[in-house]
Amino acid sequence: MAIRLYDYSLSGSCYKVRLMLGFLGLEYERVQMNFYPGRQHRSPEFREINPLGQIPVLEEDGLRLRDAQAILCHLANSHDASGEWLPRDAERFGPVMMWLMFAGGELMAASAARLHDALGYELDIEEARRKARAAFRVLDDHLTAREIAGARWIVGDTPTIADVACFPYVALAGDGGLGHEEYPALRNWMRDFRRLPRFRAMSGIPEFI
Amino acid sequence: MSVARELWTGVALDDQIQAASSNPVILDGQALAVWRGEEGPVRVWEDRCPHRGMRLSFGFVRGETLRCIYHGWTYATDGQCLAIPAHPTLAPPKTICASTYPSETRYGIVWTKLDGGSNGAALPDLGPDEGWEPVRSLFVHAAASPVLEALLNCDLGQQGPVHMVAENAAEVEIGPELRVLVAVHAMDDERTALHAVARGPRAASERAGLARRLERLRDDIERA
Incomplete structure (x- = not known):
């Protein structure tokens, strides 16, 4: 049952997995990667573990998984007896998957902006920020509609892996030069998320609420 | 429309400023911290801790105090x-004070003005607050004047004319029984x-539908 996470403290994608492991109360071994400046994730040795040269990677019982969203699905599927983190009913399963794909897709523009500002990656920063703001607005509109309906989470009445997957790069927006001024529903959702039992902060996300 | 510093401007919905929260707002290029204690009304301050200039919108609330995230300086x-x-044993001198702006909550909107004096027009008066x-x-990516222009010509469905109730606020009547007030905030x-x-x-009951029409x-x- 040993779980091993190939991890980097400052990675928002690795943070998603650490958050989920924490919410589920799971022990795990951390392999600290020298992502920057060592670029260990692009080394030939690590390419044998993940040919895409990306972290996080999670290993458990001979299973080796890449992609933060896939790992969240695996952890909820295997370790959440309540079934609430990954609901299987038709009303919630599809929407959770939809927002999970959004977290790994459109929302990653905010990660790109952060890699540019924090680690000096060469990319079109204005384009990255424009796409990130568009993604934030889509989620803010959704969460505003949820507030109006009397709800707090992205899907259903309890937090799911969709919330876990979306939280890090929304919360870390400032590292990519993106403010939270235009997203009141995102701010309230983030505050609720940070108040969850077993929530852990990371560098760039305030510990105190 | 330029923001006159003595003009009351709606800067947030009271309903969206949670208890025990501090929030970033930009008004006429000025960064503001809009915060609420564990109970009580919303306050509007300059978004700057007098100690090291850290944004107070990153701060946290304990009781009716706002605390800076950087070194925990605590403000009443x-x-x-x-x-x-x-x-811990020092009584901070009276000169250490966060900059505050006037704030009023009316019709569910938090209003402020950058000029703290009593100059300028009063808050819009549309009758009782209840x-x-x-x-x-x-949040529209356009300057205030085209937004105001579009608002005056908007169609929220079955509506009467849009009329200004202040230099920066408009009211729309939708049928005989529904009035919408929109504060415009540059x-x-x-x-x-x-x-x-x-x-x-x-x-x-119309809230969700109105929200969608405003998003449209x-x-x-922005497309125009």
């Missing part, structure tokens, strides 16, 4: 510094926020 609702954690329901805030030269509330027997208005303005 009038802005006065009450405590400095690194010097009965207004929040709709939503919108963030800077490129961004304008709208804060909408509604009144009438249908206000609560936002998107139409």
Whole structure:
């Protein structure tokens, strides 16, 4: 049952997995990667573990998984007896998957902006920020509609892996030069998320609420 | 529309400022911290801790005090510094004070003005404060004057004419029983926020639909 996470403290994608492991109360071994400046994730040795040269990677019982969203699905599927983190009913399963794909897709523009500002990656920063703001607005509109309906989470009445997957790069927006001024529903959702039992902060996300 | 410093401007919906929270708002290029204690009304301050300039919108609330995230300097609702954690026995001098702006909550909207004096027009007066329901805030990537222009010509469905109730607020009547008030808030030269509330027997049940129509208005303005 040993779980091993190939991890980097400052990675928002690795943070998603650490958050989920924490919410589920799971022990795990951390392999600290020298992502920057060592670029260990692009080394030939690590390419044998993940040919895409990306972290996080999670290993458990001979299973080796890449992609933060896939790992969240695996952890909820295997370790959440309540079934609430990954609901299987038709009303919630599809929407959770939809927002999970959004977290790994459109929302990653905010990660790109952060890699540019924090680690000096060469990319079109204005384009990255424009796409990130568009993604934030889509989620803010959704969460505003949820507030109006009397709800707090992205899907259903309890937090799911969709919330876990979306939280890090929304919360870390400032590292990519993106403010939270235009997203009141995102701010309230983030505050609720940070108040969850077993929530852990990371560098760039305030510990105190 | 330029933001006159003595003009009351709606900067947030009261309903969206949670208890025990501090929030970033930009008004006419000025960064503000809009915060609420564990109970009590919303306050509007300059978004800057007098100690090291850290944004107070990153701060946290304990009781009716706002604390800076950087070194925990603790401020009372009038802005006065009450405590400095690194010097627990020191009574902070009266000169250590966060900059505050006037704030009023009316019709479910938090209003402020950058000029703290009593110059300028009063808050919009649309009758009693009771009965207004929040709709939503919108953030439009356009300057205030085209946004105001679009608002005056908008169609929220079955509506009468849009009329100004202040230099920066408009009211729309939708049928005989639904009124929508929209405060126009210039963030800077490129961004304008709208804060909408509604009144009438249908206000609560129409909220989701009104929010969607306002989102459409936002998107139409940005496409124009």
